[in-house]
Amino acid sequence: MLFAREIAGAPAIDRAGLETRLVPAPHANPSTTSPPTSASPQPVPKTLDDVPGWFSWIDQQLFRWSLEHQETTRTPGDLLELGAYLGKSAILMGEYVRDGEPFTVCDLFDSDSPDEANQAELRRSYKTLTRAGFETNYLAFHDELPTIVQAPTAEIGEHVRPRSCRFVHVDASHLYEHVDADIEASAGLLRPEGILVCDDYRAHHTPGVAAAVWHRVVAGGLRAICATPKKLYATWGDATPVQDALLSWLGTRQDCWHQVQSVAGHRFILVNAQRQRRRPTGDADPRRLGRQLERERRAREAKQRELDAVRGSVSFRVGRVITAPLRLLARPVRRS
Numbered sequence: 001m002l003f004a005r006e007i008a009g010a011p012a013i014d015r016a017g018l019e020t021r022l023v024p025a026p027h028a029n030p031s032t033t034s035p036p037t038s039a040s041p042q043p044v045p046k047t048l049d050d051v052p053g054w055f056s057w058i059d060q061q062l063f064r065w066s067l068e069h070q071e072t073t074r075t076p077g078d079l080l081e082l083g084a085y086l087g088k089s090a091i092l093m094g095e096y097v098r099d100g101e102p103f104t105v106c107d108l109f110d111s112d113s114p115d116e117a118n119q120a121e122l123r124r125s126y127k128t129l130t131r132a133g134f135e136t137n138y139l140a141f142h143d144e145l146p147t148i149v150q151a152p153t154a155e156i157g158e159h160v161r162p163r164s165c166r167f168v169h170v171d172a173s174h175l176y177e178h179v180d181a182d183i184e185a186s187a188g189l190l191r192p193e194g195i196l197v198c199d200d201y202r203a204h205h206t207p208g209v210a211a212a213v214w215h216r217v218v219a220g221g222l223r224a225i226c227a228t229p230k231k232l233y234a235t236w237g238d239a240t241p242v243q244d245a246l247l248s249w250l251g252t253r254q255d256c257w258h259q260v261q262s263v264a265g266h267r268f269i270l271v272n273a274q275r276q277r278r279r280p281t282g283d284a285d286p287r288r289l290g291r292q293l294e295r296e297r298r299a300r301e302a303k304q305r306e307l308d309a310v311r312g313s314v315s316f317r318v319g320r321v322i323t324a325p326l327r328l329l330a331r332p333v334r335r336s
Contacts, residue, residue, distance in 0.1 A: 042136040051137050053088030054199075058228045058256065058273045060092060066195050066233065067096040069245055070166055077166025077191050079103040079146075082153045082182050083199075085129060087137040089169060094142045096167075103146040106156050107172065109134060153182050156189070165189045171199035176208035183216050192237035195225070201232040218264045226258075226269035243267060 045051045048060075070077075079097060084090050084107040097103045109131035131150060138145060149159045153172045168190055170182045179198075186196045200206040201213040213232055216222040223239035224232060226246060235242065246269060250258045259270045310316055 042133055044140050045137055046140075048088065048091060048141075051088040051091065052086050054085075054230070055088040055092075056228065056230055056273075058271060059089075059231050061256065062226070062228060062231075062233065062271065063089065063092055063197070065246070065249055066197075066242075067093070067167060069242065070195075071096070073193075075166050075191070075193055077101060077194060078160065078164050079167050080156070080160055080165045080189060081105045081169045081171070082156060082185075083107055083170065083172030084109075084134055085171070087134045089171070090134075090146065091138055091141045093167070093169065094138065094146060097146070101166075104149060104156075104160055105134075105146045106149040106151065106153050106159070107131075107134070108152060109150055111150055153178065153185070156185055160189050162188050163191055166191055166194045167197075168194065169197045169199070171197075174200060174206040174209050176212050179209050179212035180215070183212060183220075183222070187221075187236050190236055192235075193242075194235065194237070195242070196222070196234050196236070198232045198234070199230060201227065202229075223266060224263060224268050226271050228271050239266070243269060 043050075048055075069075075078101045079093050081090050081093060081104070084105045090103075090105055094103060107129075109129055131148070135145060135148075147159070149156065165186075168186045170179070170186065172182060173179060183196070183198065190196060198209065198213045200209045202210055213222075217224050217232075217234065222234050222236060224234045225239045225242055226233050247258070247260070250256055250269075250271065253274075255274050257272045257274045261268045261270060
């Protein structure tokens with residue numbers, strides 16, 4: 001049976017002496033959460049790109065910048081991910097775990113949801129999600145697993161202490177009620193300067209996420225920092241200092257595009273990857289050029305064969321005989 005680490009009770013202000021104890025993962029299904037065996041091997045990823053999931057290049061850059069900015073500003077706190085899928089974003093977050101500041105991942109994985117609507121969503125969108133798959137992927141990059149809470153995200157308050165987190169990634173359900181509850185939970189778990197990241201805040205297939213996120217931004221006290229095409233970054237505190245630092249960093253990046261707008265009277269930064277310009281021919285891949293030249297050569301040969309076939313036809317020869325006098329008349333007359 002798999003186990004998850006659960007933080008033992010300790011005063012919120014004293015993090016140095018935290019201990020851990022092994023407890024069965026809540027709602028775990030032993031038949032589906034055991035480690036992979038030789039009968040059902042789990043491919044081990046070698047790079048982050050090998051891990052299945054939806055985690056764009058620009059969001060990877062912003063995750064790193066946000067977490068490194070917290071290192072620079074010496075912002076204390078834990079890390080939390082609500083909804084992990086197979087671990088792609090968790091693996092990156094795991095690079096920034098500090099001693100005495102745990103990283104907690106909460107996901108149902110292959111457990112059933114107590115909510116029928118959520119269970120239908122799991123069957124529809126996450127058929128291949130297993131806790132064993134997450135653990136295999138994570139351990140390919142890190143020596144130890146994070147604290148795993150295999151339970152509905154509604155229970156996260158029982159496992160993470162209030163005002164203890166500096167970075168929270170919400171990427172669990174797409175249903176409005178669940179997302180709204182996750183955002184509400186983050187308000188009590190994040191430190192004032194902490195960063196909240198919400199996935200799928202504008203996708204066509206996730207209107208519930210959009211409604212929950214933008215309602216909190218417009219009327220719920222959540223301050224939007226920036227947004228990529230996939231994720232919105234925000235804080236329950238003052239967004240100005242982190243936005244100023246972000247704009248300074250973006251000004252040094254040639255591979256990132258950004259634009260400053262105003263939303264509900266507050267500054268808002270749009271960020272995306274800079275579109276790559278077409279490379280000059282001299283910088284192109286020689287193999288690609290070779291293939292292109294070969295295609296052009298074959299096309300020319302095909303056209304030549306068509307032309308030879310026309311010239312060899314009876315109709316072409318008859319036409320040449322009929323039009324011979326006209327061609328003679330069309331020739332320019334040489335003057336002596």
